[in-house]
Amino acid sequence: MRVQDIDHAALLPLYLAAAAAVLALLAGRFAKGAAMTGLAAAAGAAVWVGLGPDRATFAVGEWHSYVADDAAMGTAALFAGLAVLVAAVSGRQAGEYWFLLAASAAGGIALAGARDLVTLVVAVETLTLPLYVLVARPGRAGAEAGTTFLIASVTASATALMGAALLYAASGTVHLAGLGAGLADAHAGLTAAGVALLLAGLAFKLAAAPLHSWAPLVLERAPLPVATYLASASKLGGAAAVTWVVYFGLAGEASAGITAAVLSVASILIGNLGALVQRRTVPLLAWSGIAHAGYALAPLAVLATAAGREQAGPAASATLAYAVFFVLLEAGAFAALTAVRPETADLFAADPAPEPGPGPAPATGIGAAPAPGTEAATRAATDTATDRETGAQVASAERRTPKADLQSGGPRGSVLKADAGNAGLQRRDDDPGGRIAELSGLWKAAPLPAAVLLTAVIGLAGLPPALAGTFAKVAVLEVLASSAVWLAVVVAAGAVVGLAYYLPLARVLLTGRAAAAPRRYAVALVLAGLALAAVSLAPQLVLDFTSVSR
Numbered sequence: 206m207r208v209q210d211i212d213h214a215a216l217l218p219l220y221l222a223a224a225a226a227v228l229a230l231l232a233g234r235f236a237k238g239a240a241m242t243g244l245a246a247a248a249g250a251a252v253w254v255g256l257g258p259d260r261a262t263f264a265v266g267e268w269h270s271y272v273a274d275d276a277a278m279g280t281a282a283l284f285a286g287l288a289v290l291v292a293a294v295s296g297r298q299a300g301e302y303w304f305l306l307a308a309s310a311a312g313g314i315a316l317a318g319a320r321d322l323v324t325l326v327v328a329v330e331t332l333t334l335p336l337y338v339l340v341a342r343p344g345r346a347g348a349e350a351g352t353t354f355l356i357a358s359v360t361a362s363a364t365a366l367m368g369a370a371l372l373y374a375a376s377g378t379v380h381l382a383g384l385g386a387g388l389a390d391a392h393a394g395l396t397a398a399g400v401a402l403l404l405a406g407l408a409f410k411l412a413a414a415p416l417h418s419w420a421p422l423v424l425e426r427a428p429l430p431v432a433t434y435l436a437s438a439s440k441l442g443g444a445a446a447v448t449w450v451v452y453f454g455l456a457g458e459a460s461a462g463i464t465a466a467v468l469s470v471a472s473i474l475i476g477n478l479g480a481l482v483q484r485r486t487v488p489l490l491a492w493s494g495i496a497h498a499g500y501a502l503a504p505l506a507v508l509a510t511a512a513g514r515e516q517a518g519p520a521a522s523a524t525l526a527y528a529v530f531f532v533l534l535e536a537g538a539f540a541a542l543t544a545v546r547p548e549t550a551d552l553f554a555a556d557p558a559p560e561p562g563p564g565p566a567p568a569t570g571i572g573a574a575p576a577p578g579t580e581a582a583t584r585a586a587t588d589t590a591t592d593r594e595t596g597a598q599v600a601s602a603e604r605r606t607p608k609a610d611l612q613s614g615g616p617r618g619s620v621l622k623a624d625a626g627n628a629g630l631q632r633r634d635d636d637p638g639g640r641i642a643e644l645s646g647l648w649k650a651a652p653l654p655a656a657v658l659l660t661a662v663i664g665l666a667g668l669p670p671a672l673a674g675t676f677a678k679v680a681v682l683e684v685l686a687s688s689a690v691w692l693a694v695v696v697a698a699g700a701v702v703g704l705a706y707y708l709p710l711a712r713v714l715l716t717g718r719a720a721a722a723p724r725r726y727a728v729a730l731v732l733a734g735l736a737l738a739a740v741s742l743a744p745q746l747v748l749d750f751t752s753v754s755r
Contacts, residue, residue, distance in 0.1 A: 410443025
């Protein structure tokens with residue numbers, strides 16, 4: 206039996222990310238440092254491998270299951286970098302948190318190099334499975350978010366697996382490089398069904414319509430650091446998966462272009478309409494993210510035309526480039542929002558013991574009322590007075606809360622006074638991101654996070670001086686202009702509609718009465734701001750490594 210050769214250099218970023226997950230699980234109080242160090246090393250290794258010659262491993266003839274070319278390693282480095290950013294803004298968490306985050310990042314790195322359906326689906330699931338736990342923070346709102354994400358994800362995974370099975374039945378291979386030749390003489394109906402199911406299932410990760418409804422609820426109720434990861438790294442995984450499947454396996458299939466066109470138009474329409482009516486920050490970003498998923502998928506729709514099939518390479522490159530620009534802007538926006546909102550509690554902390562119910566305290570034994578005049582009695586009286594004062598403050602805050610806040614859907618969350626340094630900022634248990642109005646005058650209260658958030662919002666709107674969003678839309682429109690003009694019009698119209706909700710958000714940040722806001726995660730925000738400035742001033746860095754080739 207011949208043993209297959211393995212290129213360990215090509216797999217080095219994946220090794221380091223997996224090692225980071227294991228170390229985080231075993232390192233105890235040093236888990237955060239171990240995870241961040243390992244993931245940073247994985248990002249550096251991906252850059253090092255990408256700068257060298259293209260590598261590939263796990264070969265079957267001329268086909269490979271894992272490839273380490275420029276696009277794959279650039280995407281892998283971005284996965285690891287986004288995970289490091291999320292870790293930096295996550296505060297203090299238990300070791301399990303860092304293990305799950307690093308394990309998910311390892312799945313993303315595996316996905317970046319996946320070139321067969323089995324490896325790709327396993328990598329997508331590895332990226333997703335840890336998020337089931339991270340999303341479900343303690344409390345009713347977290348349980349609803351976790352359940353919603355679990356059900357939607359399982360449905361999407363089953364859909365993608367069914368599509369992959371149909372394509373395997375039609376082509377006789379799971380390698381993306383062999384799908385094109387295998388599907389040439391396959392049954393047209395079987396091929397079309399497989400393509401539609403596979404792409405629709407993978408588009409779940411992008412929150413593209415019609416598998417989009419999980420995103421607003423889950424992002425709103427998940428802890429903000431986890432929402433940052435979902436809005437950036439998780440969506441990058443969806444974009445990479447769809448791009449690899451379409452370009453390397455289905456570039457000659459018109460059904461792939463038709464499916465992409467349907468997903469794109471539906472996402473642009475639904476995402477923009479949903480974002481227009483939002484008054485809360487995270488739902489606005491979530492609904493607008495659905496529209497951006499449509500913009501990212503639009504270039505792949507040119508495969509439905511004869512002229513567009515000759516531009517398969519530029520179309521795939523435009524999709525991946527748009528996804529990279531978009532997730533960087535989303536990561537910056539959510540990281541800045543995380544820095545100015547009340548800090549996320551330990552997601553794995555034990556629930557506090559329930560308070561004893563009403564009724565007379567027992568005279569003796571455990572729980573007995575302290576004797577009058579003792580130190581315990583004095584302390585109990587003080588605690589009771591404090592509890593009454595806190596209850597009065599909470600009740601007063603609830604009376605000041607607009608009725609629309611309490612009728613916005615979902616369980617009514619308690620209005621909590623922010624901790625020290627957070628005066629003026631309040632948080633509902635089911636809405637960690639808060640209302641847009643609460644960011645009024647943030648530029649004066651917290652200039653650094655306000656600058657990063659403002660840059661991200663202007664970039665998502667596609668306006669200068671945040672040129673990252675501008676270049677992203679230009680890359681998409683350049684591909685569409687030559688073979689799908691009607692879709693270019695849809696993309697341009699959607700971008701114009703986006704101004705109606707992005708510009709008011711930018712105005713709120715710059716004007717109004719400033720409320721005190723915490724100032725933390727300065728290093729992470731500076732690095733995020735520098736990354737946004739780099740891709741705005743030198744977009745060719747992104748365009749170069751997202752140029753895919755066979």
